Each structure stands twice: as structure tokens, then as C-alpha cells.
Amino acid sequence: MRASTEEGEYNDKMGILTNPNTDDTNRLVKLLQGKGGAFGLVCYLAGIVWLIFLANADYNLGTYFSENALLPGLVVENFDGAYYAEEFTKELFQLDTDYNGKIPPHEFEAFFHRLGLVETELQNYTITDLISKRKEDEGTGTNVFAVLRAKRAAGTESIVFNAPYFPKNKQISRRNLAGIGIMFALADYFRHQVYWAKDIVFLISEAHLGSLAWVKGHQEIMEDWSSSVFRFDNVHTKAGNIQASVNFIMEATDVCSLQSKFHGINGQLPNLDLVNLLNKFIVLDHEKRPDWPEADVKKLFSFMQMQSTGTPSGSHGFFLKYGIESVTLVGKTSKNCKARNPVSYSDIGRILEATFRSLNNLLERLHQSFFFYLKTTPNRFISIGLYFPPIALILFPIALKAATIWLSKQGLNTTRGLFTLMGLHAHAIFLRWVLNNLNWILLPFLTTAIPGAEIRTNVFASICGGLLLTILSFSIFLHWNVEKEIREAIYCFCLLELATGLYCLALFNPSLVVFIGVVVSPLVTFLFFWDMPEKQRYWAKALLLSIFVGVAYDWLGLDGLIYFVNKYYYESEVYGNFLFELGWIGGGVLILGVFIGGLI
């Protein structure tokens, strides 16, 4: 009896809950309309504050090793070839002057042969100027590498030791000759050790681009030689499955501090274990203390700035795409370094030896530790579990606004709204194509019209033309008299897409999303949508938008804009750095959509 009465009550309650005619939704809508903006603002600010707090050592995590097979610090480093390293460096400096600043690759090969590494190969690459695409503007380079085969292994696994050579650098001390010298000394030392379980590839890549050519030539097959702007030979001496790569650069002959670099293309990061491994060897004990909090925030900011651009911070960035965990060890110099007790070559050699021996111990690929993290100091990190909630909070107002519109406006014209949105997207894609191709379509005309003008200025002119076209076409949208229902639908869908897109992007590149979110989130939600008479609101928004554009322009400047456009055009063509562009341009298109929807 009792059970049946309970069931009856239950059903009644369910009926109340699911009844669409109840006032509950209206109450929620009223709450959202009344307090939604304030709540969104609180979320936004809380997200930013939370993120800043994460930089503090009290709120983030200390680094640790997840992969026990690395056994860092357990090996006793025996490298004693500092004298040879210095001799090799001297010899390389002599060669560099003999050959007028560019040591030919066969000299490097001769070095390897002298060290007893017979399995060597040269690899050429060519990069055509992206804009002119002329034969005269081609740059070429040659990589040299040698493979040290592990005694008992069947050549299935390997580690890459890369010391890039920068012959184009004007200062001889910055051509990384010291780095190559230390690598030769280590190659000599490594060859006589019996413990190697993985092959070691000693690579002298010509500039950072050489590393890209090498890894592409080793992991991919060049299909069509004629069409590409970046052409390279295939690497024939294969080194099996590359487990990790360590890049090494000495910024001067005498260095005073060592640094690890690890930012890859599109903000991709290597496994944290590898970064920790190198940091463990290079960070001295007294440096392990967390600094004052402001410095940590600055460090976090610079990390995020670096990651958000999507530009790799060195040769290591090119390896990550192929699943090869990679870091760069950089020897940094400073004023009066020579007087201030520089780091000895034997210490540097031992750090590298320890790194390689630890990597040699690996049984599996580096997979245990984090791939998504932010770092402040070498011994602290912010894992994805820590940084994602504040990012979600920063973006939350966008989703909240979309929900408010969806719930409050009955009878949105969804079909026509969606079609308009699709039109907007198609338009954006078309314009992107125009921007990408306008320069070389217009280039011949411009060079004839303004003879003697620099190519890049012409390119900029054509890009400006493309941008003008964009703004014109969008202003047609702006003056288009659309019905209120459609506008609201566009507004709602744009916000939804923006929120979804940014949340997805945050999985790949959190830093980029933080910067986009901090700008875009207030822009599309509360900044423009306070209560104001229609006409005043329109002018206020126009004013704000122009201020925003003005500030952005002022910050970048004309040169900055040219630089940015060239840089990203180049990077997306040569090694596929596209997330930065996608994030900002996609965000921009959707902001315009929001304006079309909510502004008019």
C-alpha cells in the first residue's frame, strides 16, 4: 500500500518536472537575462585570476618522473673528452675561416670517418622563396649525418643527436661550431661504449630548416619534386624507429648557463619526462627554489606567449609531428661570460652523456608523463587538469550568452539562420583563399606598375587589397536588412560555434585559447550588450570596435603586420603551423557574425 502511494507521488513530481508549461523555465530565463551578464563577468574574471594563481608554486605541481626506465641520475657519467672537444672546436674554427665562413659538408663527413663512424650520408635540401617562387631566390643546404649502430641490436630503434650548423650567421661564435665540436668528442666517446641498445644518429643539420628536411626525408617520402617550395632528398641510411631526439646548440664558445627548449609547431609539446630529464641534469640545486611570485607569472606568460604563436623554438619542434619526443639543450652566454667562470665542456658533455644513457634505457616509447602542460620554473608544472578549469571559466560567458538567447527567444528562425551562417563560412573560406593567392596573382601586375619596389611591399599591397575586399563584403552583410528572428539565430549559432571551437582548440593549444578567450569572450558577450537606447548602443559599439582595432594596429604596427603575414604564410606552407591563424581568423569571422547578428 505504502509503495503504491509513493509511486503516485513520484509520478506527480515527474509530471511537474517535465511539464513544459511550467513557469520554471521562465524563471531561469529571467534569472539569466537579469544576472547572466554579471555571472558571466564573474566567471571571466575568476578564470583569469585563477590562471594567474596557478603560476604560484603553492598552486601548481612539482615535476617528477613517471617513466622509471629512464633511471635518471643512476648512471655515473664518465665522459672525459673535454680536451678533444676543445681541439675539435679549434679545428672547426680554423676550417670555418679557411672556407670563408661555410664548412663544406664533406669536411664534416671526413670528421665522422676519422672517428670511426663509417655509415655516413649527405642530404640536400632546397627552399624556394615562397612569394617570388623564382629559381634565383632558392636557398640550399646540406645535412651530414652518421649512424652509430648498437652492437647487439638489429637497427630497430634509435636516438638522434642533432647539432645544427648555422653558416649564414654573421658572428662566427654563433654558428654552433662549439656544439658540433662537443658532439664530435661525444661521438668518439660513445663509439667505444658497449652499453648501447639503440642506434645513435649524429646529425649536423644546416640551420633549423635542415632538421626539418632530415626528419621529413627520414620519415616521409618526397612525392612530387616540382610543385613544392621545400624540396629535400630522401634519407637512405635508415635509423629505425626514432625514440627521441636531443638537439644541442652552443650560442657562443663559452657559455654561462644552460637552458632547455621544447616548444613545437602549433604549440605541441614533448613528453614532460624528457623535459624533466634534461632539466634534472642542467638545473643546479640552488636554482630549484621557486622565485618570487611575480617572476613566476612572467615566466608563465612568456611560456604561453611562446606556445600560442605555434612557432617552434628550435629544431626540436620539427620532430614532434612524427611522434619523436625532442628537446633542445641551449648553452647561453652573457656579458663577461668568459670572466664569470663559464660552464666547462666536460660538464656539458656529461649532461649529454647522462641524457643519452637514460634514453638508452627506455623499454617503451616515452608515453607515461604529460603531453599537455604549462611550465613556470624548471621544476614546477601546471597539468591539463589544473589549467583547464580556468580556461573553461574564461570561455564560459560565450556559452552562457548562447544559452540565454536560445532559452529566451521563442521561435528563432533556425533554418534560415543556419543557412546564413553557412554562407558566412563559405565566404570566409573563399576570402582566405583569395588572401593566400592574391599576392602571386597580383604580383606580376604590381612589379610592372611600381618597378623597383621591393617585393614584400607589393605583397603587402596585395594583402591589403584582399583585406579591403573582406571588409567590403562584410559591410554588405552589415547593411543587409535582415529579419530580427534570423539575426538572433545567427547571433546564437555564432556564439555556440565560437564556444565549441575554442573549447576544442584549447585541447591542442591552451595558451592560444587563453589569449583569444581573454579578448573575444568579453567582446562578444557583456561588453556590447548592456541596456542602452538603440542608437547610442550602435555608436558605442562602433567606437569600441575602432578602439580595439586601433590598439591592435598600434601594437603590431605596419611592419609587424607585414612580418606576421609573411611569417605565418611561410610557416603554414613549409611546416604546417596553422592553429594560430585558424584560431584568430576563425574567431574574427565569428565575431563579425556576432556583430551582424547582435549589432544591427
Next chain:
Amino acid sequence: MMLQREMGTVVGCLFVLQLFHACLLTVHARDSSEVFKESLWIRSLPSGHVYANMEFVLTDLISRHDPDHSRLFPRALLEILNAHNVHELHYTLTQGYWRLHSWGEVENSAPTGAQISAWFASLNETEADNNWKGLTSRLSGLTCASLNFLDKATSVEPMYAYRPHKNIRGVKAPEKLFVRVGHLPRENYCTENLTPWTKLLPCGIMRGISSLLRSKQVFNTHYHSAAIEFYRLEKGVKLKLSLALVLDRPRNPRPQDNFARTVLGSLALFPCHLAKETNVRIWNVTGWNLISPEEINSLKVMDIPTVDVEQKKLIFTPMKYMGGYGQEYGEVIVEMTNHMNDKFLNVLYVEVLPWYIRPYLHTLRMEVTHGGQKLPVPSGDIFHYTPGQDRKLMHKLELDVSIPPKSTITAKFMVEKGHLKWDEYPPDANHGFYLPAARFEVNVTNEDGSSKSNTHKYYSRILLINLSTPDFSMPYNVICLTCTVVALAFGPIHNITTKRLQLNVVVSRKDVLKRFWSKLSRKMVDDDVAEAAGSDVATESSSPLSTTGEPSSSENKVG
């Protein structure tokens, strides 16, 4: 008295021994057709290493070889081979890879890991599969290698490659000869594999050429490969055991450095009297130089002439690798290079892929390059492909190409990397998966296509590739979490569902009589003091859950 008894025992023993010896002699006399020859080849490699190849050949050229009686043949092996009607068997267990570019031409080519191929007589396909499974399982026991993993799903039946010896014994009508090949690329060569292999030798490891073997040194080589070959010929049987080693040569040998001690790490060669011949040969740039077995004991490292780099005359080099990035697709690229100046090479290329690497055959492209120029692709006679089935059959491709002199043929095709079930991953799942080596059967041909020499066999490197691998720590976390949640939830839920709340009367202590009465009658007598308590009524009487053993029913009182 005691002495006499002891003497008697000794005499008796001697008599028994003599009898035994006499028996042995008769067996010896009857079965004298079994011949055992052992030989050792020593050669310097162009890279400066020393190559040592030991061969132990047992032949019995009587057509009706009695399997139950053998003097020298290892009975353990023969029984297996007879039980499965094996007519030809090749088994190799190899550590390392023969580096053609540094070491020159290979003599007995073997792929890294364990490989076994056999021709055997069976009635039909099903019986052949069973026969093969039985053979690999039993050989697995004999060799201590994981050959038992080779069954129908992990082996292939080649159509054109792995042809049998030309004098192999035929079979009678209802039976047919079947061939099966299996390769385990991940198999390591350890002492546990070397010991059973040496036990197959008539003299074991203590005598004969094998007395030069020291396991410490065998496993300190750049390459070592043990092989068992067996042929059931028209006339008799032949068994060949061989071991190839690539050893380090001291960088600056002193004149007094003994070869056996410094390079092989052994004391000396002790003669094996069962061997009809014991040959030791040393390569002296122009030819093989035969020395007597005793001489090896006094052989110096300096006595082995070094070979120039120009001496390595390469015929053919294969290269196989996986291109591309990501865990969804890849491209298998095979480069076959003809190093001959004027001869064509006819190559039968055999590719076997596990089921989870699915080749897209329509993407197969061939390309011939000759010093940077592209040549037209010559068409071959053989193109045989059997697609695999998930978890049942491997993919197999056999095709032949003719490589012009000094040219390279590149064959490439796209593959899809499949997804495995979580329990199909090997231990150390993130290490990756090994792909078997490709096999190349090479015939040197003239312009008119006529071939005169023997078929050379080559193997590519094995490949280590990465498939998408789940985070195996995650299931562990989930299991831990679920167990905790279930454990925490089980107690209260079980209590609530199996017990009923019931009012129990607690009578004041003083009223002894009332308490006594209530105990007797179990009736509510008075509304004195009442409290709720969990009673075991339901648990004892009706609930089927009571058998699961609720541990703390009396402690979990509600109230």
C-alpha cells in the same frame, strides 16, 4: 674377504662395461652409414670484424633410414620430424642484422628473430594446419623458442617462394606436400636457446668445433645466428646445424694474442672422435686456406688476414621501412638495389604482414631509378596476393621483378594500422609492434633471362612500428576506483535492502521479571523504552542474499 668382494664387484663392472662396448660396436658396425662432418670457416670482414661460421653436417645416405635406431642423429629432433612427416625444415634463430653495406655479401641469410619453414606430407589442408601447429609446438619445446605461437593465424603458405630442395623425397598418392612459413621478429636469442641447440650435436659442447664456443662470447657478438636444416632426400637424410658469429677483432692485436682466446674467449679445440672430418678454413683474400684442427689452438689474431673495403662485392641490398606519420596510416617502402655492373637480377619479393597492418594493394607503385634517372618498370611474371583476415590470417604478397644493372626498384604501398582489442597488446605495449622481415630470393640472370647460379636469399630489417595504444594505466585507475566505490557502496546498500527496520522493546534493567518474560514470549509487553535496532529476522529467514555473508550485521545498527 672384503677385498675379495670388492674385487668381484670391479670385475663385474668391467664385464658389464665390456658387454656394453661390444653392443656399441655392433651398432656401430650395422649403422656405419651415418657420417658426421664438422667445419669452421673464419674470415675477416671489410669492417674489421671477424666472421666465424661453424657447420655440423650429419648425413645418412641409406634410403630407408630407420628412425628408431640412430647412432649420431639427435633422436629428440628425429622423433619430431618423423612424427610430422617433415621432408624439409629450416629453422633459424638470429640476434642482430647482417649489415650488408659494412660486412659484404651474406652466406647463410637469416632474418632477425626466429624463423621456421617446413615442407611436410599431409592428406589435406586441415590436417596440414594441425600438423604444422604440432610441429611448431614440439620444436618450441626442443629449442626453447616461442615457436608455439606459430599457427594458422601467424604463418603463411607461400605459393612461389621457399621452394624445396630438388632431391627431396616424394610422397605417395593420397598425401601431398605442404609448405608453411612462420617468423617471430621479436624473438630474442638467449643462453636458454643455445644450450638445447648444442645438445643436438653428437659431441655436445665439450668436444669438437663447438668446444670453441663460450656463451659469454657468443652473446657478445654483433650478430649471431643458429640454424637447423633438415632434408629427407631420395636417398637418406641430411641434417645441418650451423652457427654464424660476427665477432670483434682487437683493435691493435699483439703478436702473441691467441685467436681462440682473444676472439672466441675459449681455451682450445678438443677433438671429437665421432666426427669423420674436422675442417678449419681461413680466408686469405684469394681463397679458403685449410688448416688442421690442432693448428687453431696456436692460431694468432695476426694470422687472419684483413680484408679491404673494396673486397666487399655486393650483389643485392634490400631496404624496407615505414614512412608517414600518425597512427592511422603509413607507407611501407621497399628498396631493392642491384649492385652488379652488367647482370640483371631476378628478384622474388615476399612480403608478409600481420593482420592489423592492412595493405592497400591498389596503392602499390613501382619505380626504377638508375643513377637519378627513371627507367620504365619491367613487368614480372608473378604477382600473387592473399589478403588477410582479422585475427585469422596474415596478408601475403609475392611478386617478382627484374632489376636492371646498377639500379634500384622502389616498391611502396599504403597500409592502414588497425586497432587491437585491449587484451591483444603484448607486454610493454608502448614499445611497439615488430613487422616481419621481407624475403628476397635473388637469381643472377644474363640479358636473355637465363639464370645459371643458385638462388641467393636476403632478408630486410625487421621494423618496429607504433600502433595506437590505449593508456594502460587508465583501466588500472578505473578498476581501483570502481572497486573502492563498490566496496563502500555495497555494505550500506546490502544492509538497507536485506534488513527491515523493526521496533525492539528494551525493558528497564531493574525489572528482571519483565525482561525474563519478554525473552520467553518475544512479545511486546509494555511501551517502556523503545529503540530501533537492526534485527536479523529478514536475513535469517527470507533473503537469498544472506548466503553472501554480510560481515557486520550486528554492528550496523540503525538508530
